[in-house]
Structures are given as structure tokens and as C-alpha cells.
Amino acid sequence: MTPGTEPMPQVIFGLDPMWFAGGLFFLTYILIMTERVNRAIVAMAAAALMILGGVLTQEAAVRGVDFNTLGLLTGMMIIVSITRKSGVFQYVAIWSAKRVDARPWGILVVLVLVTAVLSALLDNVTTVLLIAPVTLLIADELKVSPYPYLFTEIFASNVGGAATLIGDPPNIMIGSAVGLGFNDFLFNLGPIVLLILPMLLIPFYLLWGRKLETTPERRLKVMRYEESDAIKDKRLLVQSLGVLALVIAGFILGHDLGYQPATIAMFGASLLLLITNFPRKASEQSKEVDRTLADVEWITIFFFIGLFIVVYGVESTGLLELVAHQVIGLTGGDMAVTTITILWVSAIVSALVDNIPFVATMIPLIENMGSMLGDQESMTPLWWSLALGSCLGGNGSLIGASANLIVAGFAERAGHPIRFLPFMMIAFPLMLMTVLISSVYVYLRYL
């Protein structure tokens, strides 16, 4: 995927390719930000225009699509869609709530931890879709406001997602483009996530924790929950957790053997589909497989496809190389300054716009900067900065990450809406705090 090798573009009406591609890219960004048109439609239409306009041939456009990212996302979505039917995620949430005797602050802490761990292993949107309803039920039983719980779960999902290769789409994209594996992410970003989570609990406690109160009778209602009854299908539980464990082992061991994450995730998905469908009749199988495949978030997948093509088109015109020169000029080519700048800029941009298009653009930009800054090896701090900034930045505002909006939807339906500005007043400073901690970490460890 070196765009320099693409043939010189012949853009319609004799327009300058750089201007045409740059303009289309800018328009795409604006349209995605306004949310007036669904983001998958925007990205697909823009990708088609990039080809019709003559910036890319269709063959070149396909080369720009990172199928490793797509395969990893799709495979994990299939595995999670089957696993969640076993009821295991509800089980974990209720089990952990009972371990703290259903005390309101204790529940907040354990749900933050559960959300963070699940976000590290599943995607954030799925995690909050699984945890938020249980949270609302428990808050309802305890007669406490669900607001602090949902607020802190947003933070936990974005912070937890930063810890692994598969936790958040930016990490998947970075890992895939740069060839960083599951272990690389876990060993480099895991420690800082483990540091940030407990640090966040301090402001959470000061803001809400000391005011959360309930009665012993209400706690008893939660204590009476039978978490083992949340498991709806024991066989499915064993099968799906077995495959999930196998897939994670595959991510850990496969990198050194040269297996890409998409291969492992897709193999896991097909294995789980096979063992759960094998006993069924052919007609039932096709219905069941149809249902499972429909659970894949196709909007996200098509959004990615379109976006990869648009960014590749821009890159092939040399525009990103030009911008990379400008950035290097601004930071004086100093590695430390560049690394910390990327961290902060990524965080602030990701707080305000979708981090997926941002990271898709930053990856080729940083690759271009790499050829000016030094060898591939010394580049890694830049990637950790991009990953941390774009994942943690998602906490900065309600629109910073899709999981935030999903949680806000739950809060709204529960009658405790999370509003844009009040959220940002607390979330933005807290996000800056996490980025500050990350800056110190990145500086001490890599610079």
C-alpha cells in the first residue's frame, strides 16, 4: 500500500488532483460532523466520487482498503453477537454488584472495572449496550440516580478500550497499518490504563460517590438477584467463552507466527458459527446464520471502507506528505515535541469529532513524517501517542465516541438525560487529566 506507486491521476475537468481530493475529503469530514446524513452513506458516496473523479482507479481504491481492520471488526462482532446470547455479561455485572454487598459506591466502582475490562476485550459500543441496562435496573432498585453510573461507564469504556489492540477502532487501525500486535498494545498501553482508572475514581468519588445513599431493604433486593439464572444457555456459554479464549490466545501468540488479527478473528467467528449451528437442520441454520450476520454493525464496516478509500485518494495525491512536512516544520523535527503534540492534538480533536476518520487520516500522515524523522523503530512512541490521544479524547464530549451517545440514549430513556454542555463541563477537564497522566507516562517511558 504505497500510494507513490499508483499511476498519476487524471482528474475530471483538468482539476488539480490535490485540490480535488482535498476538497472532497474536507466536504466528507464536514458532512460526517453535521450528522445530517448517515456516515456510511457519506463515506461510500465520497469513495465513489474519488474514483469517478479520476483520483483513483477502482483497483487502486481496493488497495487502499485495510481488510485486516474490517476482518477483525467483523469477526469480533460475530463472536460477541453469539456470546451475548448466553447471558454471561449480565452474570458478570450482577455477580460483581453482589460482591460489594450492593453498596451504591461499591457498585459504581465494580461496574467501572467490569466496563473497562469488557471494553478492552470487546468493542465499546457492545460493552455499554450490555452494561447500561443492568446498571439502570440496579439504580432503579436502589433508588439512586443512574447519572453517576452511566457517566463513569462512558469513561471506563473509552479508557478500557485503549488498553488492547481490539478494544477500540483506532487501536485496530493503528495495529493493522503499522504491524503492532496484541501484546505490543497490552504491554505499552495496558500499564497506563491501569494507572488512569484508579486515578479517575478519586474525582468520581468526590463528585458523586460520597452522596450515593440507599436503604438496607433496597440493597437486599439487589442481593436477592440470582446471577446464575442470568445464564440462559450453559452449553452456549462454554462454547462461546472457549472460542473467545482461543481467539485471544491467537492474538497473543499469532503475531509472532505471522498471522494477522483478521485471520484469527474470522477463524474464531466461523468456528463458533460452526459449533453452535452444527446440530441444527439446514433451514434453521440459514435462519440463525442470517440473524447473526445481521448483528454485524454494517454501518461501521461500510463507513470504514468508504473512509479508507477517501483517505487513500488524498494520500495518493501527495497532500498528506505536504501536511507532514508542515507539521515537522512546526515541531522542529524534535521527536519528543512531536510525540507530545500528537497526543494532545489527537485528544482534543477526538473529543470533538469522530476519532475513526481522524485516525484514518493521521496514520498515513505519521507514516509520511516517519520517513523524515528516522527509522520505523523509533516511530513507535508516535503510534502510542496517537492511540492514547484518540481513545482517551473520546471522553471529552458526548459526541467524542459512539459509546457515549449510546449511553446518553439510555440516560434519556431512563429520565435522567445527559446533556451536552453539563457533560462536557466535567468530562473535558477529566479527559485533560487523563491525557496529562499519559503525557508523563509517554515522556518517562519513551522519550
Next chain:
Amino acid sequence: MSARSIMDPNPTVLHPDDHIRTAAQYVMENRYRRIPVVDDDGRFVGVFGVNCLLRLVLPHAAIMENGLESVHFARETLADLYRRYCENSDMEIALCMDKEDVETVGPDTPLLEAVLILYRTKASLPVVDPETGKLVGVISYWDLGEKVLAEGGKNDAGN
């Protein structure tokens, strides 16, 4: 023939300001599945019925969009359900009636189409004037059944 010919033109209706407690009593005593709700001008605004009542005794987290898929783990008694019902029973029905996605027909909807919609809806069907939005009648299983069976009587008389 159209929906008009099989509807009850003077159906029982509720008002959006009615309290849930009163409406519930009415629904239970008369075993109505659901009753149309109309505002002061006679405009159709929604339906209230047993489904709304079930919703009131279930935890909110289970019935909301994307809510809990199952509550198998919870242990509750009738007293818990009653307590949950009481928390809401002083509300006006406007706050808990079904408003969106309520299937209705117009008075001029062809007979067979109206019957098909009735079959798919599985509950009495409000007949709403598409121009004014006013409720002009209700098609119930029982009215329809009586009218269809009455055809047999006519034939017998003819013979």
C-alpha cells in the same frame, strides 16, 4: 364496502388527562384490550390498554429500547409489581399510552384491507379521518364477527 361499514361509530374513548388509576379500573372491569384516546377536539392521539398496564409493572430497564433481554435473575413478588404500579398510577395516561406506530385505518379503507390490518394488529383498530385526524369509529373483532355471521342469517332468510 369499506371500514366505515364494519366500525362502531360510537366507541368508548379515554381522554389524555385521565388518570392511569381510573383508566386501569375501566380497562380491567370491561376487559378491554385497548381503548382509543382522543383530545378535546375529538382528534385521535393514541391508545391505552392492557399493554400499557403491563408496562407499568415491569422495570423500566427491561422495556426500554435496547433494554434487558431477560430478567430471569430477578426475584419479585406480586407486592413488588403493585408497588411499581403505584409509583405511576397518579400519572395522566398521556404519559404512558401508545402513541407511535399505532396502526389505524381511514373510514374509506377497503373492507378486506381493514380486516387484514385488524388480523395483523391483533387488537381493536381505530378508524381515523385522514384529513381531520379525528376518531370516527373503532373496528373490533366482535363487531366484525357479528356482521360476518349475520350474512348467514340473511341467506337463510332469502332461502
